[in-house]
Amino acid sequence: MAEIRLEGVAHSYDGGKTYALNPITMTWEDGKAYALLGPSGCGKTTLLNIISGLLKPSEGKVFIDGKDVTDVITDNRNIAQVFQFPVLYDTMSVRKNLEFPLKNRKVSREKITERVNEIAELLGIENDLDSKPSKLRSDLQQIVSLGRGLVREDVSAILFDEPLTVIDQNFKWTLRNRLKRLHVATGVTVVYVTHDQTEALTFADEVLVMDKGSLVQAGTAESLFLEPQHEFVGYFIGSPGMNFLDVEAKSSLLTHNGKEIGKAAKAGLNGSHRFGVRPEFLIPSTKSGLEFKVDRIEDRGVFKLVHLSNDDFKFIAKTEESYEAEVGGKATFSFDPKRAFVYDVNQMAVSTVSPSSEGGN
Amino acid sequence: MDAKRKNNKAWFLVLPVVFVVAFTAIIPLMAVANYSLQDIQGADNRIFVGLDFFKRVATDPNIQDAFARNLTLSMQVLLIQIPLGIFLARLMPKSGWKASAALVVVAIPLIIPWNVVGTTWRIFTRSDIGLGGVLVNKFTDYNLSESTFDAWVTILVMDTWHWTPLVTLLVYAGLRSIPQAYYQAAAIDGASAMAVFRFVELPKLKRVLMIALLLRFMDSFMMYTEPFVVTGGGPGSSTQTLSILLTTIAIGQFDIGVAGAFSLMYFLFIQIFSFLFFTVLTLDERPGATKVTPKDKRKLREEKEEKPVNSKLKKVLK
Ligand SMILES: Nc1ncnc2c1ncn2[C@@H]1O[C@H](COP(=O)(O)OP(=O)(O)O)[C@@H](O)[C@H]1O
Numbered sequence: 001m002a003e004i005r006l007e008g009v010a011h012s013y014d015g016g017k018t019y020a021l022n023p024i025t026m027t028w029e030d031g032k033a034y035a036l037l038g039p040s041g042c043g044k045t046t047l048l049n050i051i052s053g054l055l056k057p058s059e060g061k062v063f064i065d066g067k068d069v070t071d072v073i074t075d076n077r078n079i080a081q082v083f084q085f086p087v088l089y090d091t092m093s094v095r096k097n098l099e100f101p102l103k104n105r106k107v108s109r110e111k112i113t114e115r116v117n118e119i120a121e122l123l124g125i126e127n128d129l130d131s132k133p134s135k136l137r138s139d140l141q142q143i144v145s146l147g148r149g150l151v152r153e154d155v156s157a158i159l160f161d162e163p164l165t166v167i168d169q170n171f172k173w174t175l176r177n178r179l180k181r182l183h184v185a186t187g188v189t190v191v192y193v194t195h196d197q198t199e200a201l202t203f204a205d206e207v208l209v210m211d212k213g214s215l216v217q218a219g220t221a222e223s224l225f226l227e228p229q230h231e232f233v234g235y236f237i238g239s240p241g242m243n244f245l246d247v248e249a250k251s252s253l254l255t256h257n258g259k260e261i262g263k264a265a266k267a268g269l270n271g272s273h274r275f276g277v278r279p280e281f282l283i284p285s286t287k288s289g290l291e292f293k294v295d296r297i298e299d300r301g302v303f304k305l306v307h308l309s310n311d312d313f314k315f316i317a318k319t320e321e322s323y324e325a326e327v328g329g330k331a332t333f334s335f336d337p338k339r340a341f342v343y344d345v346n347q348m349a350v351s352t353v354s355p356s357s358e359g360g361n
Numbered sequence: 362m363d364a365k366r367k368n369n370k371a372w373f374l375v376l377p378v379v380f381v382v383a384f385t386a387i388i389p390l391m392a393v394a395n396y397s398l399q400d401i402q403g404a405d406n407r408i409f410v411g412l413d414f415f416k417r418v419a420t421d422p423n424i425q426d427a428f429a430r431n432l433t434l435s436m437q438v439l440l441i442q443i444p445l446g447i448f449l450a451r452l453m454p455k456s457g458w459k460a461s462a463a464l465v466v467v468a469i470p471l472i473i474p475w476n477v478v479g480t481t482w483r484i485f486t487r488s489d490i491g492l493g494g495v496l497v498n499k500f501t502d503y504n505l506s507e508s509t510f511d512a513w514v515t516i517l518v519m520d521t522w523h524w525t526p527l528v529t530l531l532v533y534a535g536l537r538s539i540p541q542a543y544y545q546a547a548a549i550d551g552a553s554a555m556a557v558f559r560f561v562e563l564p565k566l567k568r569v570l571m572i573a574l575l576l577r578f579m580d581s582f583m584m585y586t587e588p589f590v591v592t593g594g595g596p597g598s599s600t601q602t603l604s605i606l607l608t609t610i611a612i613g614q615f616d617i618g619v620a621g622a623f624s625l626m627y628f629l630f631i632q633i634f635s636f637l638f639f640t641v642l643t644l645d646e647r648p649g650a651t652k653v654t655p656k657d658k659r660k661l662r663e664e665k666e667e668k669p670v671n672s673k674l675k676k677v678l679k
């Protein structure tokens with residue numbers, strides 16, 4: 001168990017022309033469960049490989065428990081990693097596959113047997129231990145791969161690289177819960193990579209959102225939802241994602257095509273910005289607010305999705321099940337002043353926004 | 362019933378191939394079979410002799426010797442060239458211009474005609490003026506026209522030089538097709554270099570190695586030109602391969618009946634040996650097991666339901 005620290009770690013696969021990973025400085029605290037969330041190609045695997053030592057970063061340093069391990073090979077870092085697709089030793093039985101990492105580290109025979117049986121049971125593969133992996137279905141093969149990552153006991157961290165991609169939806173749930181419980185029981189640091197937000201939000205203590213090679217925000221599931229510090233977090237997390245609108249700021253007053261949208265809490269804001277509000281925080285209003293036409297209402301059972309438009313832009317609001325409106329008719333929506341944000345040209349949140357009451361009061 | 366009857370007309374599409382193969386392989390082979398079963402003394406004087414020629418071939422001490430010699434040669438070729446080929450392939454650069462350069466250099470011996478290889482080595486190994494011959498003579502007595510051992514080793518070295526690149530290229534291609542993830546997993550699992558070779562590379566190379574083994578066996582068992590040019594089969598008959606002996610019988614002695622029977626047996630031996638070899642090596646790849654059957658699907662459904670975890674584990678997980 002250990003604390004892993006990255007200092008200015010960046011990586012380029014093409015000698016510096018493009019960066020798959022932009023400089024990151026952060027600490028992975030001992031014993032926490034992290035989820036690394038981001039779209040395909042944003043550099044998640046690259047980051048994991050740097051932590052495990054499979055890849056040497058082009059820039060920066062990696063520390064484990066304060067010791068610089070940037071040049072230390074994988075084998076000596078004591079980190080377990082599970083890959084996205086099954087990687088198995090074809091000539092070995094499932095049991096031999098599970099034993100392999102322990103045998104290489106000269107663990108005692110009795111201990112090996114004990115661990116292998118434990119992990120096999122945890123993953124529900126105790127009846128397949130004597131089969132050849134090539135005879136198993138691909139989802140079971142992936143579970144065996146997973147087992148090889150879990151079988152070592154005293155690792156500094158376990159890195160899961162989208163481990164459940166090939167697993168059937170229902171069993172995925174079961175497995176994720178077991179992994180979570182294993183984490184709680186052993187207290188080992190876990191980094192869980194996924195591009196599935198529900199997976200990330202339910203698994204981790206802390207979720208790190210990545211986009212285009214950069215870490216854009218880290219926080220609890222709640223804070224990512226309530227206070228997206230980066231436009232990408234607003235867009236990627238939540239379903240549907242945040243509503244965005246290009247706005248002009250003049251002394252913190254935000255307008256779109258001359259129409260007033262709201263006022264930023266931060267004073268003295270000027271120039272091009274983007275306004276963002278989640279569908280959950282667009283609230284039907286009887287008084288003042290933004291005027292829309294109701295295009296369509298989707299009844300999703302416990303909530304409704306109201307598709308709104310006016311001459312200039314379209315928004316989606318997520319309302320209570322009880323909300324009623326005439327399709328094609330007019331509707332006024334306001335928003336929660338703590339939950340609406342204005343983002344600068346670098347897509348970073350600079351301020352919250354409060355709705356302007358009629359007449360610019 | 363009628364609606365289900367299969368349309369088998371597609372078989373007619375195979376006809377052209379059957380036709381071509383008949384002319385290139387089956388008919389010439391039948392001509393050989395024809396010679397092997399009758400003693401032909403003149404245009405209209407032929408006697409059917411049944412399997413007599415086959416018996417003569419099987420009991421001829423010269424042919425038996427050549428067979429044993431050739432088999433030994435093939436085994437030595439495989440024992441040397443397969444490991445050497447793997448070794449060289451693993452040393453070759455993986456990418457960039459160095460990889461291209463290495464590929465070209467390695468492939469050069471393969472594109473030299475047999476005859477040229479033979480002639481080159483004949484001159485190269487001469488103990489009076491050949492670069493190799495003179496050099497070796499500085500350390501130890503070397504004369505391939507007098508020493509059986511020297512002649513044998515020369516043939517072996519020459520063939521190794523000429524054909525190891527084939528094994529190297531095949532293995533190199535096989536190595537390049539192993540996904541990086543396998544090496545990464547092995548690194549995570551703390552596998553030694555030896556273990557990576559043994560448990561990652563070798564299993565993944567199995568198919569390629571089988572092809573290399575078969576090709577090298579067939580080629581070396583049919584070796585003709587190079588020993589013919591370099592040693593002429595000598596000294597004595599010490600480097601006489603089956604092919605050289607066959608030519609001597611068929612063309613030198615014009616013993617067409619024996620040569621026909623010899624050819625057929627030679628051909629059959631290679632066929633059967635290769636077939637057995639292939640079958641044994643692919644035994645564990647027979648179809649079955651990997652397909653998802655309805656039973657598997659049922660099992661999958663059952664697995665989805667959370668299974669009770671045993672008491673010991675429960676304690677851990679609590
Ligand atoms: N071995 C590699 N060589 C060159 N480019 C790579 C390599 N691996 C990944 N990349 C590139 O780096 C970027 C990040 O990839 P990756 O870390 O695999 O993303 P993710 O795991 O988030 O899908 C991608 O643009 C990808 O094309």
Ligand SMILES: [Mg+2]
Pocket residue numbers: 041044045046084161
């Ligand atoms: Mg990836």
